[in-house]
Amino acid sequence: MEIFNIADHLISPLGCSAGQNFAMLKKSRTGISKITDDSLCPQTFYGAGYETHTVEQQVVFEGCEKYTFLERLFIYSIDAVLKAVGDIDKQRTVLVLSTTKGNIGLLNERKAKKYEGNRIELPVMARVVNDYFEMPHRPVVVSNACISGVSAILTAQKLIRLGLYDHAIVTGGDLLTEFVLTGFQSFMAISDAPCRPYDVARKGITLGEACATMFLTNNPGLVAKTEAFARVAGGGQANDANHISGPSRTGRGLRMAVSKALEGAKLQPGDIDYISGHGTATLYNDEMEAVAFNHLNMQDTPLNSLKGYFGHTLGAAGIVESIITIRQLNEGVLLGSHGYAEHGVTQPLNVLAENQESPNLRYGLKTISGFGGCNGAVIFEKA
Amino acid sequence: MNLEIITDTTITSSAIYKDGTLFLANEEHLPFAQYCRKAYQLMEASYPKFFKMDNLCKLSFLTAELLLTENIGGALNGEKTAIILGNRSSSIISDQKHYESYVERENSFPSPAVFVYTLPNIMLGELCIRHQITGESSCFMMEDMDAAFLFHYVQDLLLNEGYEHCITGWVDFSPTEYGAELYLIGKRDKGEVKRPFGINFNQKV
Numbered sequence: 001m002e003i004f005n006i007a008d009h010l011i012s013p014l015g016c017s018a019g020q021n022f023a024m025l026k027k028s029r030t031g032i033s034k035i036t037d038d039s040l041c042p043q044t045f046y047g048a049g050y051e052t053h054t055v056e057q058q059v060v061f062e063g064c065e066k067y068t069f070l071e072r073l074f075i076y077s078i079d080a081v082l083k084a085v086g087d088i089d090k091q092r093t094v095l096v097l098s099t100t101k102g103n104i105g106l107l108n109e110r111k112a113k114k115y116e117g118n119r120i121e122l123p124v125m126a127r128v129v130n131d132y133f134e135m136p137h138r139p140v141v142v143s144n145a146c147i148s149g150v151s152a153i154l155t156a157q158k159l160i161r162l163g164l165y166d167h168a169i170v171t172g173g174d175l176l177t178e179f180v181l182t183g184f185q186s187f188m189a190i191s192d193a194p195c196r197p198y199d200v201a202r203k204g205i206t207l208g209e210a211c212a213t214m215f216l217t218n219n220p221g222l223v224a225k226t227e228a229f230a231r232v233a234g235g236g237q238a239n240d241a242n243h244i245s246g247p248s249r250t251g252r253g254l255r256m257a258v259s260k261a262l263e264g265a266k267l268q269p270g271d272i273d274y275i276s277g278h279g280t281a282t283l284y285n286d287e288m289e290a291v292a293f294n295h296l297n298m299q300d301t302p303l304n305s306l307k308g309y310f311g312h313t314l315g316a317a318g319i320v321e322s323i324i325t326i327r328q329l330n331e332g333v334l335l336g337s338h339g340y341a342e343h344g345v346t347q348p349l350n351v352l353a354e355n356q357e358s359p360n361l362r363y364g365l366k367t368i369s370g371f372g373g374c375n376g377a378v379i380f381e382k383a
Numbered sequence: 384m385n386l387e388i389i390t391d392t393t394i395t396s397s398a399i400y401k402d403g404t405l406f407l408a409n410e411e412h413l414p415f416a417q418y419c420r421k422a423y424q425l426m427e428a429s430y431p432k433f434f435k436m437d438n439l440c441k442l443s444f445l446t447a448e449l450l451l452t453e454n455i456g457g458a459l460n461g462e463k464t465a466i467i468l469g470n471r472s473s474s475i476i477s478d479q480k481h482y483e484s485y486v487e488r489e490n491s492f493p494s495p496a497v498f499v500y501t502l503p504n505i506m507l508g509e510l511c512i513r514h515q516i517t518g519e520s521s522c523f524m525m526e527d528m529d530a531a532f533l534f535h536y537v538q539d540l541l542l543n544e545g546y547e548h549c550i551t552g553w554v555d556f557s558p559t560e561y562g563a564e565l566y567l568i569g570k571r572d573k574g575e576v577k578r579p580f581g582i583n584f585n586q587k588v
Contacts, residue, residue, distance in 0.1 A: 042488060100502060101501075102473075104478065107478060107479065107482040108486075120475070121471060121472060121473070121475075121524075121526075122473055122524040123471060123524045123525050123526045124526065126524070127526070138525075138529065138532075140523065140532065141523060141524035141525065142521065142522070142523060142524075143470075143473065143502070143503050143504060143522050143523075143524050144504045144520070144521055144522055145502045145504050145505075151521055155521075155536075158536065158539055159535075161539075162535055162539055164535060178485065179478070179481065179482065179485075179501075182481075182484075182485040182491070182493040182498075183481060183493060183495075183498035183501060184498075185493065186493035186494055186495045186498055187495045187498065187499075236519075237518075237519040237520075237521065238517055238518060238519065239466075239507070239508065239511040239516060239517050239518065239519070239520045240511075240517070241461065241511040241512050241514075241515050241516055241517045242512065243512070244499055244505050244508045244509060244512070245495070245499045252517070253517065256462070256517060370504075371499065371502055371504075371505065371508070372502060372504040372505050372507055372508030372511075372520065373508045373511055373512070373520070374504060374507075374508070374520055
């Protein structure tokens with residue numbers, strides 16, 4: 001069975017739709033800036049954060065005061081996709097939601113009291129979003145650290161392929177919070193300048209926040225947005241079984257995930273026209289990816305990391321970056337890897353320093369890796 | 384091709400069972416810290432990393448340790464084994480610990496050893512390392528164990544994605560309660576399937 005993406009939506013510091021975001025990326029604009037916000041950190045730091053005031057005014061709808069900021073973003077993003085898609089049979093539709101920390105700000109009891117139910121629990125948060133749209137089935141919630149977004153796409157693909165549903169709303173979101181910031185700071189993993197994936201001067205990650213939604217279906221006739229139209233050709237996931245917070249030095253898990261995706265899509269490494277890497281800009285992650293892609297003989301395939309534009313958006317990343325992967329295929333433009341100037345991994349990689357017109361793109365590969373040793377890969381074909 | 388439950392293990396605050404047989408009863412109602420140490424000793428597990436883990440990971444570790452005894456673990460092909468778990472409370476215990484470490488600014492001391500456990504899928508990562516499982520490891524969040532969802536997901540891995548074994552079930556650790564039940568699912572070409580893997584696989588007969 002063939003499964004397609006037929007619509008997209010993305011809200012990030014760069015814009016309130018996937019189109020707005022993509023237009024900014026083509027102009028090499030980044031969402032990363034110097035942030036001075038004492039509620040997040042007593043010191044100034046670099047991040048890709050919403051102008052909260054502006055975004056809060058954007059995500060307004062009737063009854064929105066009953067929802068947390070993240071829930072409002074989910075609702076806003078899903079609503080945009082549903083409006084684009086039009087009438088669908090909700091009985092045949094499932095919501096698949098990806099997040100790592102959800103409403104983690106509700107650890108503050110004073111804040112938690114403002115909302116009904118134990119909304120810090122991820123399945124409870126997902127139910128609240130699901131109920132807003134009067135979806136008749138339970139939502140599926142994936143929490144596989146940084147690969148959650150790709151896991152959600154592959155889960156949705158599976159549920160449709162099995163005939164359990166015809167359509168899936170796939171949404172992912174996380175916020176830039178003090179919780180995550182202090183955690184990565186304790187790991188000494190935060191760069192003191194905007195992140196520079198695969199570059200020799202890279203010093204770590206820059207955190208971001210975003211909420212993104214795709215709409216997968218077995219009926220390509222429903223296509224709502226041609227810019228978002230693509231076939232989900234294959235996918236795979238694998239674990240390094242090596243370390244809970246460090247990537248494997250051999251890139252074995254990533255290699256296996258990519259190999260499974262290629263096998264599922266019945267493709268060879270040489271068939272891939274573009275790779276959207278994970279590219280967090282930590283020393284070890286980017287090096288691990290370089291080792292894995294060389295093992296796979298994919299070192300010449302054009303590659304970028306989108307972290308230089310969005311920062312690391314955690315549970316949203318896999319969906320944000322899949323949306324942009326598909327838009328690059330459809331527009332025939334590959335984006336320069338923001339922050340990349342001088343090659344900084346030990347193996348060769350074809351990292352794009354500048355935007356590149358590429359009219360004949362067909363297959364794009366999105367890869368991702370995360371804490372817990374997990375790796376994911378998904379291949380999209382221009383439809 | 385038939386799918387079967389090869390073995391299962393359950394841990395509650397009152398007892399530990401392996402395939403329905405009592406392994407350890409928590410007669411003295413020991414708190415988790417002592418109870419899990421007792422279980423660890425009884426299992427003759429020797430794995431120093433256990434003591435660094437948070438309670439969610441300790442609980443999943445012990446459940447899987449008992450699940451994969453009797454050399455079943457050795458019979459697994461790591462590449463052809465997946466772990467698919469359900470969970471409700473995420474890493475709330477470690478989340479609260481991390482929160483307490485930074486909430487007072489003048490006394491802020493966040494620790495990477497705590498922060499690394501603030502994701503529910505870390506327990507799957509720990510199991511992958513311990514048993515050298517390199518297949519898919521996915522953590523699904525659900526308000527209670529959605530056996531039908533897990534069944535469809537795992538069945539597809541085994542029948543359509545080339546996996547030979549899958550560890551599935553439920554592990555949850557909240558501030559007020561905890562519990563785990565894990566099942567090792569495999570395939571059988573011929574012979575009698577004693578415990579078929581079905582949509583209600585978690586319902587004890």
